[in-house]
Amino acid sequence: MKATHKHTKILVGHQPVELNPGQFVFGRNVAAEQLASTPQKIRTCVKTLKKLEFLTIKSTNKYSIITVINWDSYQSDEEKITSNLTSKQPTNNQQITTYKNNKNIVAQFKPTNISTEKEKFSAEKNKYPFKFKRKVSLPKNFHTTTDMIEYAKELRYLGNPDEHTKTMILSASANGYKYKDWHSAWKTWLRNEIKKNPDLQEKEKVWADV
16 A cells, blocks of 8 residues: 555655645556556556545646545554454564555565566566667567557557557668667657547547436
């Protein structure tokens, strides 16, 4: 949980922001990066949680503040669970470390597994093979990935993702463009293409009330 446990004040950029228990500062792009997702998916999840009345969100032009509804009751339940664990397990077996006061609650039940970390890195590399530590020229094997195709579907793109990739390859080769993350660059190019030609995006369906 990223929500704060008590009334606190933090800095967002150079602006002080006051937070009450159960609130946290939220940004779609940062959340997408942390969760290896996309801003569009994060936005959809937040809208769903808001519709189900799990949270409320107050937005400004720079950031949003999310408030978890019934935060106090969740903390009460959590305290009961922690109490039960404490009474049933010896102290040396309990591997729960709670960080409060503006820190996340982190439950640690297993030690760091090096092989697991390697597997995560390998999976990340397979999903984003064109993401590098520094800016590089167009990769020789650059192609349309599954992730790119899924992103095009999310944007309701009516064009051909492979044709979009070919156009990008020709332009990047001719102009010597360099990017650190060619996946993100591809997505940016796609959004710009849709902006220039709105007909390439399927119109969102509007359902009439019955």
